[in-house]
Amino acid sequence: MQIVAADIGKAVKEVVLSESVEHFPVLAQLQDSGRCRFLEPVQATLRVVRTDAVIEVSGTVAVVLALPCRRCLEETRCAVCGDIHQSYVEHLPRVTGEDGEELELSADEMGLVLYDGEMIDLVAEVEQQVLLLMPDTVLCSEGCRGLCPQCGANLNHESCTCADKVTSLQFAALRDFKVEKK
Ligand SMILES: [Zn+2]
Ligand SMILES: [Zn+2]
Structure with a gap:
């Protein structure tokens, strides 16, 4: 699940991506382990926009899956949908502290995700969101x-x-008890 960075401009663009679960290693592994079954492709409905050096991606992620019922174990269909929001940069911006010294911050600490300048790969972000959403x-x-x-x-x-058997056993025990008391 990728977006070509060159296609993203200053005007907000709507993108709908739909991809089979095989393209998501963590989700595919979850399915292979028998924990759940994905019934439909993973779908992302996104708005993407470029502001200066940052590409903002936001929207919703939706999956339809089957999980075993916790009481009868029968496969139960369950649709989950959640928000996604991520800012992508090709290079980390320079951040200076109050004293003018450059701060060494990771992309994570800045709330940014690095991309290679060509393709924005959404797989990890989408997977993380689906894992959070899964009941x-x-x-x-x-x-x-x-x-x-x-x-x-x-x-x-x-x-x-x-x-019924349990009940009749309890009755039997009760009967014996009464007999003993006589
Ligand atoms: Zn059930
Ligand atoms: Zn039974």
Whole structure:
């Protein structure tokens, strides 16, 4: 996911980029590990503009993914969308302190990202944002009944008799207790 720097001028330009998850190493790895599945390409809707030496990129990033429901483990579709904002420079500006001495600041400390002068690569920034947006857990529905802890049956689709067995065992224990008391 890249923008050609030469295409960016002083007028704000709208750019819509859509790219398959294979182009995002961290996200692809996440998918390969089975943690989630990306159902649609990663989409970025951006406004880009050049002000002096700085190229400003801002807009939204959206992904549609499937995560396992935390109760029944069934794949659950989930769309996430968040803001992105980053300033890119080809060279770091010189920054001087109050005493006129030049300060050694990293790009990160200045809130800037360096680019090679030709291409603005958005992969790392987009990946970071998607990781922040991804929910840790999802529910397929508020009323999901989950899996039976005894037999593993998905209680949304089938019923099992494990709960009945537990109850009858408790009744049996109660009966014995009463017998002992006599
Ligand atoms: Zn569920
Ligand atoms: Zn069961």
